[in-house]
Amino acid sequence: MIATPYLLYLGNSTDPYAIKTARGLAIFRPESCVGEYRTDRCTLTLDLPRLGFADAVASGARTMVLGIVNAGGTLDHNVIDDAIAAMEAGLDLASGLHQRLKDEPRLVAAAERTGRQLHDVRDPPRDLVVGSGEPRAGNRLLTVGTDCSSGKMYTTLALHRAMQARGVACDFRATGQTGILVAGAGVPLDAVVADFISGAIERLAPARYDDGWDLIEGQGSLFHPSFAGVSTGLLHGAQPAALVMCHDPTRRVMRGLASRALPGIAECIEANLATARLTSPNVKMIGIALNTSALDTNDAVALCLRLQDEHGLPCMDPHRMGVEPILEALLGPAEGAARA
């Protein structure tokens, strides 16, 4: 586990894309972000208090997140100097960069000297085993998508909050670097060795006996030729009782593949159910989650209603409309609603 709360490191960043992990944390886990660290050259802000390292520690921060991406995924010397100063002030470090903190001797030496932890969230667990597909106890929901980056993490977290608000025991199970930093734990599925994809998820979401839910962050798409293997292993390892289909209605081509059209929603629902049935014969699709941020409100609502009719499933934009109808499809009406 990575200690929270976090100080989000923006450094000298001027490219909004470069701070997307930090932004993800500010959006999805605001209660765990005490502030942001940025230099005078940084042109960006996440609207968090601007703090130095000592002030951040005084505000309760336990870990500084290097929530930045640069061209090569590497650490430049300014970042290393700042990271050492942060450790000296009492902060652990967490990073989702391709270049590992543990591979930078100055950081390793500083961590030893100061007794701080280095968390490389792209490092998968070392002792993974192959999955078995054996039926296991517990309720699990997995988000799937017509494409990569179609709102799977956001939807999973929205369902997690809504379920918590109902008082249902539940855990968000993270499979990507931002999700892992949001949850404080998880498996960076893209970095797991191919033989262990389903086994990694069986470990991430083990049998549970409390009637609660594991809500598993999906990755990729069965229709994305770069990543469908990951999505397949994730479906098999998750052994989900329920799926939610995530979709960006403004996307015309698969992410990164200019000549490949998106699959239809119906086709994508059917393929995900067929694949999931290998380990979860009674799996159900329970809803559709849209990212309608490019549409005005009327168009967004009209589209949700149309897709709801077309597919016979509740269809929402979790950001604009919440996820209550999807949750209701899963758990029945909320107690308050039932009494109303």
Place this chain on the structure above:
Amino acid sequence: MIATPYLLYLGNSTDPYAIKTARGLAIFRPESCVGEYRTDRCTLTLDLPRLGFADAVASGARTMVLGIVNAGGTLDHNVIDDAIAAMEAGLDLASGLHQRLKDEPRLVAAAERTGRQLHDVRDPPRDLVVGSGEPRAGNRLLTVGTDCSSGKMYTTLALHRAMQARGVACDFRATGQTGILVAGAGVPLDAVVADFISGAIERLAPARYDDGWDLIEGQGSLFHPSFAGVSTGLLHGAQPAALVMCHDPTRRVMRGLASRALPGIAECIEANLATARLTSPNVKMIGIALNTSALDTNDAVALCLRLQDEHGLPCMDPHRMGVEPILEALLGPAEGAARA
């Protein structure tokens, strides 16, 4: 590329399973195996000349293959001593063990001193990228299976030989450790990071413009919950024009999973075609390859005829009956046959 021919190292082995990689080479690449090295304690033989290291070099051997597996996949000190002696005699080393040759300092030092190469065939290439699914030129065939270990490597190699015998340009593309040692090159797909499965195969079998064929060794099964992600990425990366379904008719449950029944052949054919169509819309299943080693000849022939009728595809045991009808389904009658 790993230099051939090979000396096969059996060491002290007494467990037939422990020498399966060496046996694979003796069966599938006999012309490249000049001999076997075994101690007096070894109770096994591959019916190759028993050679010492210097004699092996004198017979032309270039590489000693540590074609053995022990419980932990590790190197014991006898093996290390022998490996050093082999390098001193002039042999490179190749190993498919989990424990890497490169992680054993004595072997690294001996390799430097003697100028020999260490080949860890489980090491995937370091500079893999994600697959694109972009259409590429060339003819590719992929073997798939109802299960793991259902004859995919054997069938692929049988097709390779038969195609070579016809004078058709073709390459065997290896994806497992034995296959890599047979071919002298390839990608150990089980060790590739999940995001790069399809990309690794796009590199392994790149565009070709000579009307020849890449014959790609399949792995796992879409119906094996441990490995279906690998099989999916392999189908997408291979972009195959043709598939051959491999099946062991005596197998009742999936390998390693005592409670999971094998899928039906028809269901497995349909699922593989559906998955392959994402990157190869016109893919065809062209034949069924059975491992009938547990049946007598009459039963084997009867079973092939029955499955041939049932699925409308040529069905053969490549070991007993060759692969000519499958090749004919792919390429048409052989020239000799057409003239006859």
